Amino acid sequence: MGEKTDFLGSVLEGCVSLSRIMADGRRQMVGLLFPSDFIGRPMRPEAPFDAIAVSEVRLCIFSRSRFESLLHDTPALEQRLLEMTLDELDSAREWMVLLGRKTAKEKIASFFAIAARRLAAVRQVALEDGVSLDLPLTREDMADYLGLTIETVSRQISVLKKEKLIIMRDARHLTIPNYNALLEVAGDDSDGGMIA
Amino acid sequence: MGEKTDFLGSVLEGCVSLSRIMADGRRQMVGLLFPSDFIGRPMRPEAPFDAIAVSEVRLCIFSRSRFESLLHDTPALEQRLLEMTLDELDSAREWMVLLGRKTAKEKIASFFAIAARRLAAVRQVALEDGVSLDLPLTREDMADYLGLTIETVSRQISVLKKEKLIIMRDARHLTIPNYNALLEVAGDDSDGGMIA
DNA sequence: CGGCAGTTTGACCAACATCAAGTTGGGTGG
DNA sequence: CCACCCAACTTGATGTTGGTCAAACTGCCG
Numbered sequence: 001m002g003e004k005t006d007f008l009g010s011v012l013e014g015c016v017s018l019s020r021i022m023a024d025g026r027r028q029m030v031g032l033l034f035p036s037d038f039i040g041r042p043m044r045p046e047a048p049f050d051a052i053a054v055s056e057v058r059l060c061i062f063s064r065s066r067f068e069s070l071l072h073d074t075p076a077l078e079q080r081l082l083e084m085t086l087d088e089l090d091s092a093r094e095w096m097v098l099l100g101r102k103t104a105k106e107k108i109a110s111f112f113a114i115a116a117r118r119l120a121a122v123r124q125v126a127l128e129d130g131v132s133l134d135l136p137l138t139r140e141d142m143a144d145y146l147g148l149t150i151e152t153v154s155r156q157i158s159v160l161k162k163e164k165l166i167i168m169r170d171a172r173h174l175t176i177p178n179y180n181a182l183l184e185v186a187g188d189d190s191d192g193g194m195i196a
Numbered sequence: 197m198g199e200k201t202d203f204l205g206s207v208l209e210g211c212v213s214l215s216r217i218m219a220d221g222r223r224q225m226v227g228l229l230f231p232s233d234f235i236g237r238p239m240r241p242e243a244p245f246d247a248i249a250v251s252e253v254r255l256c257i258f259s260r261s262r263f264e265s266l267l268h269d270t271p272a273l274e275q276r277l278l279e280m281t282l283d284e285l286d287s288a289r290e291w292m293v294l295l296g297r298k299t300a301k302e303k304i305a306s307f308f309a310i311a312a313r314r315l316a317a318v319r320q321v322a323l324e325d326g327v328s329l330d331l332p333l334t335r336e337d338m339a340d341y342l343g344l345t346i347e348t349v350s351r352q353i354s355v356l357k358k359e360k361l362i363i364m365r366d367a368r369h370l371t372i373p374n375y376n377a378l379l380e381v382a383g384d385d386s387d388g389g390m391i392a
Numbered sequence: 393c394g395g396c397a398g399t400t401t402g403a404c405c406a407a408c409a410t411c412a413a414g415t416t417g418g419g420t421g422g
Numbered sequence: 423c424c425a426c427c428c429a430a431c432t433t434g435a436t437g438t439t440g441g442t443c444a445a446a447c448t449g450c451c452g
Contacts, residue, residue, distance in 0.1 A: 020289075028293040030289035030292045035236060042282065043279055072275075078271065082239075082274060082277060085281045086238065086239060088289060096295055099296045
């Protein structure tokens with residue numbers, strides 16, 4: 001778990017997962033890092049979670065010691081990192097609500113809604129009805145992110161397809177005809193949990 | 197959800213919960229704040245979660261604006277806050293593993309183990325076999341923290357009692373005869389998830 | 393044309409939720 | 423001091439969601 005990395009960095013391109021694997025093999029993803037997200041655990045040599053590339057990635061890497069001294073000397077950088085960490089904390093807590101209290105169908109709908117929001121942010125375009133995107137995760141990765149099994153993920157995706165809440169050209173390519181309708185199903189009141 | 201507080205602060209005595217209530221009433225606790233923990237959301241006027249006192253509490257309160265300017269002018273304070281926030285983030289992620297992948301029994305065992313660790317830290321004593329403590333939460337609060345119902349919480353506590361992993365003098369007073377045995381049941385490999 | 397990883401679907405099962413009584417214990421008023 | 427009350431908790435019977443096991447399907451690569 002969590003190699004002792006001597007590097008910190010940020011994601012430039014692609015997608016990186018953060019996860020924990022329990023002794024008996026159960027796995028839970030605890031975060032999904034998109035371009036501009038910070039990667040690594042400043043101020044602690046052992047990272048408590050595994051960072052795994054989910055697609056091809058380009059990273060920007062700094063040595064831990066150089067980053068930490070730079071951080072120490074640059075209050076503006078430290079402030080920026082604090083802001084990012086506070087946002088990550090809010091995201092993690094939103095995800096706790098999903099894991100603890102949402103149904104399988106709500107979890108899938110939430111994940112699709114969030115993936116669309118993140119991708120729109122990365123592309124720097126507005127999030128409109130009819131957005132299309134390629135899912136960054138396999139069914140197995142989704143299951144581990146959502147606290148489900150791959151079979152349940154697959155079944156609930158089929159349900160959402162049948163209800164016309166999503167359109168899938170193939171297993172990876174998603175279109176959301178009506179974003180607000182999807183949010184409704186996700187169980188988020190109106191403005192839809194502002195997650196990772 | 198999350199009143200617009202003009203105050204930030206830290207817990208001096210007692211215990212405060214952070215939670216989200218969904219539109220239909222489902223509730224998920226996303227954090228439990230003990231003495232020395234920070235409370236509030238710096239750099240963002242709206243708190244995204246409700247802070248609710250779980251017991252009688254004493255807080256140390258600062259006005260938001262004064263705290264934020266102090267923060268801006270005091271790199272050491274900012275660094276301390278960054279460290280605390282990074283620790284909270286790790287804790288939140290550990291909790292995600294619990295919510296997403298642990299069984300009801302493992303969740304209860306984890307909660308008891310963590311409560312004992314936190315209480316020992318607050319009391320500044322070592323965590324030894326035979327520790328006793330009064331649970332800070334009702335069964336309902338525990339259920340909302342663990343993503344369960346009160347009935348399941350109650351039943352799994354009964355199971356742990358029958359297996360002599362815990363002793364309960366009454367519904368609130370807990371004794372842990374063998375901490376490592378409890379960690380074993382909690383599903384954490386050996387050193388037992390370092391959670392908030 | 394296989395072969396294989398990823399996915400889908402079906403039949404069945406188990407864990408946890410729900411619904412419904414009881415039980416306990418501390419607090420109040422007679 | 424006792425009787426009652428009520429909230430918190432426990433326990434039992436049954437229901438439902440999501441997990442497990444198993445079999446097929448898809449599309450891509452060699």
